[in-house]
Amino acid sequence: MAWRSEIPEPKVDVSFTERVPEGDDVARDVCDTCGFIHYVNPKIVVGSVVEHEGKILLCRRAIEPRKGYWTLPAGYMEKGETTEEGAKREAHEEALAHIRIHDLLAIYNIPRISQVQLMYRASLSVPEIGAGPESLEVALYDWDDIPWDELAFPSVHWALTHYRAVQGQERIVPFGNPPGERGNRMPLKSG
Amino acid sequence: MAWRSEIPEPKVDVSFTERVPEGDDVARDVCDTCGFIHYVNPKIVVGSVVEHEGKILLCRRAIEPRKGYWTLPAGYMEKGETTEEGAKREAHEEALAHIRIHDLLAIYNIPRISQVQLMYRASLSVPEIGAGPESLEVALYDWDDIPWDELAFPSVHWALTHYRAVQGQERIVPFGNPPGERGNRMPLKSG
Ligand SMILES: [Zn+2]
Ligand SMILES: [Zn+2]
Incomplete structure (x- = not known):
């Protein structure tokens, strides 16, 4: 991350x-x-909500900011890769996961820090995960067990909530920021 | 642009x-x-396919590269703006147009030059256009009159073709690059 x-x-x-x-x-x-x-220039963050057998992959951050908090596998896009390749690379780096990207879940804008986040829907293509160097631990969470109070960033909260809202739908229109939100505060638990 | x-x-x-x-x-x-x-870092281009009374807004480039060729209003996202704000700004700068953004048409990746393009569907909110400093002229084209042989970039071609494929549809899944295309060559006329 x-x-x-x-x-x-x-x-x-x-x-x-x-x-x-x-x-x-x-x-x-x-x-x-x-x-x-x-x-x-504005920076592009690429990441994914990765599902496996109905559970969601989260990573507990080993680095600041928000060390110790839970996040989705995501990070800055690198030179020479596509957005999908970047999201796959981040899942591999942070959760030792091999993922299959399905479609675009959301584009979030955090203009205060000039950041554009592209979050994909994905699933594990190999049923194995592990903590990469930027993660303290990784885990597959049932929806009801997601640690809402320990999420690292507002957009992690948004992406999980948006993912849940369209779970099982095949063709989706990507979400944007929740109305009025600019990424400056943590939402309350949506659970 | x-x-x-x-x-x-x-x-x-x-x-x-x-x-x-x-x-x-x-x-x-x-x-x-x-x-x-x-x-x-990879750079984000934000732009739009702007429709007005069934016609499409194109701008003839006043600057290199591809000076004299036709393009969509689009350009690099700036610090501190959202992707939609950037697409509106570019339409204003290049075509003196005020536009309403409807939804995301496509995300194109050009990894060779580390570029991610977000192309929106939009319409004129005021029925006026004019050539900005980066445009030699601007025009509203009927589909059948689009100058396919004089388009500036492959992704302009892609965006127009993708726009046409879903014209009139309300909720669309955004397109990606055409299969196999990395932005390195100009497609043939799709007309
Ligand atoms: Zn990372
Ligand atoms: Zn420009």
């Missing part, structure tokens, strides 16, 4: 000044040392 | 060496001058 914490800081002292580069129309951070323009 | 050309080059000589930074697990370009780590 790599929502925000995973990108290490630069190893040397680098200072940036925000200004509009020539030929651009938006202010960017420009390195005071070498003039390099730091384009901060 | 800002598929690839819009990001200006750094203004000073900057050289990078590709290596795996400490604490990271992927090779990154690291600046030889200041050590700044250049995280190249």
Whole structure:
């Protein structure tokens, strides 16, 4: 899982000044040392709600932020992969899981941190899971046992709730953010 | 429109060496001058197929790449906006159009250039269009008049074809890339 914490800081002292580069129309951070323009694009998180025999795969985070809390296998998309490939890679990295992607469950926007999350519906293609390096433990939860009070992020809550709302439906229109939600607060238990 | 050309080059000589930074697990370009780590994340393009009285809005590009060719209003998502806000902004910038977004038409992956495109179905909310600074001209095309041989990018072709396939349907499952297509070649006219 790599929502925000995973990108290490630069190893040397680098200072940036925000200004509009020539030929651009938006202010960017420009390195005071070498003039390099730091384009901060919105980042794509790819993840999945993975079902196996009616249970849902959750991972307990071994890293900050929200260490010790439960999350879905998800993380930043890498260069050169597709969104589906990224979601599969994250399930493999965090839960040692091999998954089959079925369809797109939701697109969530967290504009405060310029993040777009693509969450897929998936299932285990091999009935094995295990904790990867970013997970303390992984588990398959019955719906009624999901630890709602210990979920890591609002969007984990949203994705589980949305998944449940269309469980068993074959062709679905992907969800967006719950009305009015921007990812800034944790919803109450929906159970 | 800002598929690839819009990001200006750094203004000073900057050289990078590709290596795996400490604490990271992927090779990154690291600046030889200041050590700044250049995280190249996949980029999100947001755009729309905009319909007005049965016609489709197209923009003729005023900028490279593919200057003079026709495209859909679309471009890179900016920091701090949602995907829908980005698609609306691009329609406004490139076609002086105010649009209403209806739903997600497609997610296209172009892994060679690490690009994810979110294409929405939309309509004009005000019956006015005009050429923005990145467009030579804009026009509303009847389906039969679409200039298939003068489309700028494969994904413009895909989006138009996908749009047509579900025109009039209220609830749709978003499309992905056409089977086998990675965005490396222009399809033949589908008309
Ligand atoms: Zn991760
Ligand atoms: Zn643009």
